[in-house]
Amino acid sequence: MGRLASIGAWWDGLEAPLRRxxxxxxxxxxxxxxxACLWSAQATTAYVAADQHRAATRPLKEDEGDYKLYQRTLSRMRAGEGYYAAAESEQRAHGYPTRPFVTVRTPTMAWLALTLGLPALKIVAILLLLANVAAWVVALEGRSWLVERAAAALALGVFGVxxxxxxxxxxxxxxxxxxxSLALALHRPHRWWPSLxxxxxxxxIREMALPFVLLxxxxxxxxxxxRESLGLALLLAAFAAGMAVHAHFVALHRLPGDLVSDGWEGMLGLANFIGPLVTTTLVGALPGWLAGPLALLPLLGWAAVRGRLGLFALLWSAGYMVLLSVFARPDNFYxxxxxxxxxxxxxxxxxxxLADLLAAALRRGRPLARSGG
Incomplete structure (x- = not known):
């Protein structure tokens, strides 16, 4: 614990981490x-070309794909069927596994779609994106220039399209x-409950948000x-209870012949992070030689931001890079x-x-001492 504390305090006191x-x-x-930029340019070009080739040689049939699965489940719910019966029946009928229980989504989004409708949920998503823009502009005050905050607002639109x-x-x-993203932007040591x-x-909505909470x-x-630690512990306890209930209902509707997941041992490398990032954002509108580096470089950028915000974003992003590189299959791109x-x-x-790295690389003598603030 002492070592962890010293690392956190050390980073928080650095005015420009990379310069030191x-x-x-x-x-x-x-x-x-x-x-990495040279490699990512090539890897992204190859990923996009392979993705386009798959789409051309094996286009999805009218009833194939995750969205069609979710839409059929939603239609059955509108007709009065329960979520678990509808979802597992659809997964069984279209070759999707139901083992382990995490292969069946929690019912949260289905219930929201049933109650509010998909057009309303689109409006909610746009409002969340706008809230992110406002929250991040405020969160970056004191650690960025005005032009950087304006560019951050634009980046949120590009990556949240x-x-x-x-x-x-x-x-x-x-x-x-x-x-x-909004939880990270809104977090303050004295006001952490909105983020919670x-x-x-x-x-x-998605149990894979767990690494964020653990970090x-x-x-x-x-x-x-x-107090914040206790709040997080209670959240984790509620999450564990909710997942136990979810697992119970999945098991209740499972049949003996249901398929088992292929597992999560993709070992596809970093291309399985930057490729999906390019194809799911406006970065994909750029040629591969430019899109690849733009998908990879944000990690370096976060390493230049001092304090909790920069270190948290750096570790959170790096963690999901590892998850997609090591565990995700090609169809886990999302x-x-x-x-x-x-x-x-x-x-x-x-x-x-880059400026901080160049300053450090050109500096003679010992690295700069730790700053006090």
Missing amino acids: LPRGAALAVLVLTLL LAFFPLVGLTHEMFAGLLL LLAGMALA WGAFALDARRW WVLLVLPAYGIGIVFVPRA
């Missing part, structure tokens, strides 16, 4: 960044990502914010939406990151 790297480390990061998708109400990960509510909503818990314990649109803000700080 030793000269050799800064040079290494610059070289790795250049190599899926909020305008007509079927966003059936896109669990996008809704969860919007909620988590937003994170709880994200967990109710937040580590930060709260690191800072010895005991996991990337869980860090959007906040991840994209990092692109705004790339010039700052």
Whole structure:
């Protein structure tokens, strides 16, 4: 615990984290960044070409795909059928697994779509995106220039464009990502409960929001914010109870011959993060040689932002990079939406990151001492 606390306090006190790297480390990061950009340009071009080839050679049939599955489930619910009976029957009929229980989505978005309708959920998604813009502009005050905050607002639109998708109400990960991004922007040490509510909503929609909450818990314990830690512990307990209920109802409607998931051992590498990010955002409108680096560089940008906000965004984004690179299958591409649109803000700080790295690389002597604030 002492080691964790010292790391948190150390980063929080750095005015410009990358500028304080030793000269050799800064040079290494610059070289790795250049190599990563060159690789990402090629990898993205290949990913998009392969995606287009699959779409051309094996187009989805009229009744295929996740959205069709969710729409059929919703239609059966409108006819009076319960969620679990409808969802599992549809998954069984169209070759989707129901084992383990997480292969069946929690009913939250289906219930919301049934109650409010998909057009209303699209409006909610757009309002969440606009709330993100407002919250992030405020959150970045004191640690960014006005031009950076304006660019951050634009980046949120570029990386959160899926909020305008007509079927966003059936896109669990996008809704969860919007909620988590807003939770991060709104967090204050003295006012953390709005973020807790937003994170709880994200967990109710998609259980894969859990890493965000676990990381937040580590930060709260690191800072010895005991009330905040207790609130997070209660949220995790409620989440565990909710998932147990979900697992019970999935098992209740499961049949002996139901399919089992292929598992999550994709081992597809970093291309399985940047490729889906490009194809689900406006970055995809750019040629692959430019889109790839723009999809990868936000991580470097976040490393240049001091304080809890920058370190949290850096670790959160890096964590999902690992998840998609190691565990996700090609058809799990939508996991990337869980860090959007906040991840994209990092692109705004790339010039700052490069300037700090160059300053550190050209500096002679020992690295700068730790700042007091």
